[in-house]
Amino acid sequence: MIDISKIPSPCFVLEERLLRRNLEILDSVQKRTGAHIICALKGFSMFSTFPLVRQYLHGCTSSSLYEARLAFEEFGQEVHAYAPAYTEKEFDEIMMYVNHISFNSLSQYERFKDKLAQNKAKTGKKISAGLRINPEYSEVETDLYNPCVAGSRFGLTFDKIGENLPEGIEGLHFHTLCEQGSDTLERTLIHVEEKFGHLLHQAKWLNMGGGHHITRKNYDIELLVKLLNRIKEKYNVQIILEPGEAVGWQTGYLVGSVQDIIDSRGIDVAILDVSFTAHMPDCLEMPYKPKIWNSENATINSKNEGKHVYRFGGSTCLAGDFIGMGDYAFENELKINDKIVFDDMIHYTMVKTSTFNGVPHPSIGIWKESNEFELVREIGYEMFKNKLS
Numbered sequence: 001m002i003d004i005s006k007i008p009s010p011c012f013v014l015e016e017r018l019l020r021r022n023l024e025i026l027d028s029v030q031k032r033t034g035a036h037i038i039c040a041l042k043g044f045s046m047f048s049t050f051p052l053v054r055q056y057l058h059g060c061t062s063s064s065l066y067e068a069r070l071a072f073e074e075f076g077q078e079v080h081a082y083a084p085a086y087t088e089k090e091f092d093e094i095m096m097y098v099n100h101i102s103f104n105s106l107s108q109y110e111r112f113k114d115k116l117a118q119n120k121a122k123t124g125k126k127i128s129a130g131l132r133i134n135p136e137y138s139e140v141e142t143d144l145y146n147p148c149v150a151g152s153r154f155g156l157t158f159d160k161i162g163e164n165l166p167e168g169i170e171g172l173h174f175h176t177l178c179e180q181g182s183d184t185l186e187r188t189l190i191h192v193e194e195k196f197g198h199l200l201h202q203a204k205w206l207n208m209g210g211g212h213h214i215t216r217k218n219y220d221i222e223l224l225v226k227l228l229n230r231i232k233e234k235y236n237v238q239i240i241l242e243p244g245e246a247v248g249w250q251t252g253y254l255v256g257s258v259q260d261i262i263d264s265r266g267i268d269v270a271i272l273d274v275s276f277t278a279h280m281p282d283c284l285e286m287p288y289k290p291k292i293w294n295s296e297n298a299t300i301n302s303k304n305e306g307k308h309v310y311r312f313g314g315s316t317c318l319a320g321d322f323i324g325m326g327d328y329a330f331e332n333e334l335k336i337n338d339k340i341v342f343d344d345m346i347h348y349t350m351v352k353t354s355t356f357n358g359v360p361h362p363s364i365g366i367w368k369e370s371n372e373f374e375l376v377r378e379i380g381y382e383m384f385k386n387k388l389s
């Protein structure tokens with residue numbers, strides 16, 4: 001069990017045993033279906049854990065040159081890529097790292113297909129090319145995360161491809177889920193098969209993207225296994241899943257601490273050494289209210305009798321750097337330097353941080369399975385300065 005008193009503040013800390021638990025669940029799906037599960041770096045890219053992740057997953061997927069390079073350098077094995085558009089400037093280097101690449105449009109494929117052939121002739125390495133398809137069906141309710149909204153820039157609709165896969169295309173890729181269950185996948189596959197079934201018979205692989213919440217409690221793994229086996233057998237394709245969130249789901253925390261407590265017209269505001277906008281931007285973007293250890297929800301309607309209610313304010317001077325969706329109630333009064341533990345902050349949150357306002361970036365650490373804390377990285381002034389001019 002993690003001992004928070006041993007964690008410096010501020011710090012992102014991952015619990016190794018929780019990551020292994022997720023990886024074992026993902027691996028059980030691989031073993032029962034033959035699917036390859038790869039880690040989407042955009043959601044989970046804590047590469048100090050890759051020696052562990054590599055024991056279970058087949059590789060990584062990247063959405064840019066830098067992620068592809070990170071996958072190649074730190075993970076190895078399969079490196080996949082998908083980006084809304086590749087640039088001429090980057091493409092040669094991307095080819096050094098990847099072995100699967102998905103294109104968002106036919107024009108992008110046309111632009112780079114000769115390079116793929118030249119690269120094969122020069123290096124002997126074959127990069128398997130695919131197309132992202134858009135089945136025009138998604139149950140994601142927040143438009144910000146819905147790749148199938150009208151006017152979406154993601155993927156080819158069925159009318160754009162026709163009866164046959166373009167020469168040289170070996171795979172299809174769709175990504176339409178976000179934190180969803182296998183029941184959503186089942187309904188999505190109806191649309192994928194209806195619109196693209198004829199092309200699936202011609203493909204070697206089908207990448208079903210991310211958004212599969214496989215490691216969440218109550219996720220229906222049996223249904224997922226049934227669906228994957230059915231598709232694999234019907235179309236004779238290698239199935240690939242590329243979750244990010246399901247890898248890092250509930251594997252760790254952002255630990256901050258109270259630096260001041262002020263009264264703002266009757267509201268107790270605790271100011272922290274972490275920031276919502278700089279260190280937990282999803283809380284403001286989505287928006288959502290993160291769980292804080294040892295606290296309960298305090299809203300206008302909740303009573304929280306006998307409890308101490310606080311609003312948490314971040315360390316930047318952005319007026320909205322606080323969780324606007326209600327406050328938190330604690331059994332005991334908070335004191336300066338008390339640790340505040342934000343739950344489930346390892347996927348996306350950690351990847352999306354910034355140094356806005358020059359606020360110090362949280363350190364990064366691992367609570368090992370041996371019950372020791374390993375401080376992996378302290379991030380100082382240099383990182384802040386180096387991205388400015």
Ligand SMILES: Cc1ncc(COP(=O)(O)O)c(C=O)c1O
Binds near residue numbers: 040043209212244245
């Ligand atoms: C193309 C693609 N693949 C995979 C993922 C990972 O999704 P998740 O982290 O929700 O599993 C995303 C997320 O946006 C994506 O856009």
